[in-house]
Structures are given as C-alpha cells and as structure tokens.
Amino acid sequence: MQGLNFTVFDFETTGxxxxKDKVIEMAAxxxxxxxxxxxxxxxxxxxxVSPKITEITGITNEELEKGLDEKTAFQILNRFIGDNVLVAHNAAFDLSFLHFSLMRIAGKSFQNQFYDTLTIxxxxxxxPHKLTDMCARYDIELEGAHRAINDVYGCWNLLNKLHEESKVDSWMNKLGYLAKYGAPKWTPDYAVIFPTENKYEPRGY
Incomplete structure (x- = not known):
C-alpha cells in the first residue's frame, strides 16, 4: 500500500x-x-427513520433535522475523496450507496480504486467477520460501533493490521460475496467479484 493515499468511509442508512434508501450519516x-x-x-x-434504525444507530429524527442537506453533504464528501483509494468494511454496501447517491445528486458516479476489509x-x-468482531481479534479499540466515524477509524486500523500480517496489495478492487445470497445488485464495472463462503472454526467433540 506504500505510496497510496486513502479515504476510509462509512455510511449509516435508512435501509x-x-x-431507494438514503444515507443519514457519513464519515470519512x-x-x-x-x-x-x-x-x-x-x-x-x-x-x-424507523425506530429500528434508531435502535441500531442511536440516530434520532430530532438529530437528523439538524443535519446537512443531502446534496451539500455529498458534494463535500466527493471533494474529500478526490482520487484517493477508497476503503470500507463491507464495501459492496457503502460503494453502492455512494454510486446511487452521486448519480441522483450529480448525474455521475466515481472511478476510485478500493479495498474491502470484509472480503480480506x-x-x-x-x-464471524463483522467489524466489531474483526477489531476484537486484532485488539483494535472500537467504541460506539454503528456510528460512522467510529467505524471509519476501526476499519482503517483493521486494514493496517491485515497488511502487517500479510500484504493486502493484491486485494485491491476485489469483492467477495456470500454465494448463498448471490452477487450484489451493483458493483463498479472494474471490480473483481467472486462467490465465497464463511469458514467456521472446527468444533471438538
């Protein structure tokens, strides 16, 4: 990863x-x-947002009323991203929301290279491979999961731990999806997508 600049990002959404669903919180x-x-x-x-989303994220409707309008928020994020390499945990989710939001707001998508820490x-x-689980495995502090800025720092620290363990360079633009659920509905046209399955730790008898 030497010589690369990154934007690590995360979205919380209405669904x-x-x-059809929208981003309600972004961090990068x-x-x-x-x-x-x-x-x-x-x-x-x-x-x-529904009570379920508030339960998951802690974000209330009262708080959202004080948030930025969608267009301004994504214009700032787009400039913040620039031509950096994108990083996300479960990138298929965040990249798809980035794509459809940009298409709706600006009429064009992105072409950035990316890493998905979930695939690795x-x-x-x-x-399990949730961000909380992976951070726990590597003794990465992650407080307040499912709030975007906390997840962003957790994801960046996880990528570094994975890279220290074994270089991740070959994982650029690769997206693995669980075969039983099928391929994501949208991925960048330059993404290398492939089916995968969860591996489970053998249990003693």
Whole structure:
C-alpha cells in the first residue's frame, strides 16, 4: 500500500436498498503517507427513520433535522475523496450507496480504486467477520460501533493490521460475496467479484 493515499468511509442508512434508501450519516478520514490528515463527519437530513434504525444507530429524527442537506453533504464528501483509494468494511454496501447517491445528486458516479476489509477478513479468518468482531481479534479499540466515524477509524486500523500480517496489495478492487445470497445488485464495472463462503472454526467433540 506504500505510496497510496486513502479515504476510509462509512455510511449509516435508512435501509439496505441503495436505490431507494438514503444515507443519514457519513464519515470519512483522509490518509496520506500513512497518517490521518483530515476528518469529515455529518448527519444528513434524510429522515424520518424507523425506530429500528434508531435502535441500531442511536440516530434520532430530532438529530437528523439538524443535519446537512443531502446534496451539500455529498458534494463535500466527493471533494474529500478526490482520487484517493477508497476503503470500507463491507464495501459492496457503502460503494453502492455512494454510486446511487452521486448519480441522483450529480448525474455521475466515481472511478476510485478500493479495498474491502470484509472480503480480506473472510478469506483469512473464521466466521464471524463483522467489524466489531474483526477489531476484537486484532485488539483494535472500537467504541460506539454503528456510528460512522467510529467505524471509519476501526476499519482503517483493521486494514493496517491485515497488511502487517500479510500484504493486502493484491486485494485491491476485489469483492467477495456470500454465494448463498448471490452477487450484489451493483458493483463498479472494474471490480473483481467472486462467490465465497464463511469458514467456521472446527468444533471438538
């Protein structure tokens, strides 16, 4: 990963469908020469959200009313990303929301290279592979999971741990998906997608 600049990002959303659901919180950090040089985080006035989403994220409708409008939030994020390599945990989810949001707002998508820490985690480790689980495995502090900025720092630290363990360079633009659920509905046209299955730790009898 030497010589690359990164934008690690995470979205909290109103649901799981990037074509109809909306982003309600976004966060990102810019990393240059291995150092965090910028941070961006905002709520977005895309409510109302269901009680279930509030339960998962802790984000209330009252808080969202004070958030940025969607267009401004994504314009700032787009400039923040620039031509950096994108990093996310379960990147298929966040990249699809980035794509459909940009298409709706600006009429064009992105072409950034990316790393998905979930794909690498599934290849190297037994189930489970949620960000909280992976951070725990590597003794990475992760407080307040499912709030975007906390997840962003956790994801960046996880990528570094994975790279220290065994270089991740060959995983750029690769997206593994669970075969039983089928391929994602949308991925970048330059992504290398492939089916995979969770590996489970053998249990003694």
């Amino acid at each position: 799981l469908d990037p074509q 950090i810019r990393v240059c020469d291995g150092q965090v040089v910028g941070e961006y985080s905002t709520l977005i006035n895309n409510g109302p 985690s599934r290849d190297r480790h037994f189930y």
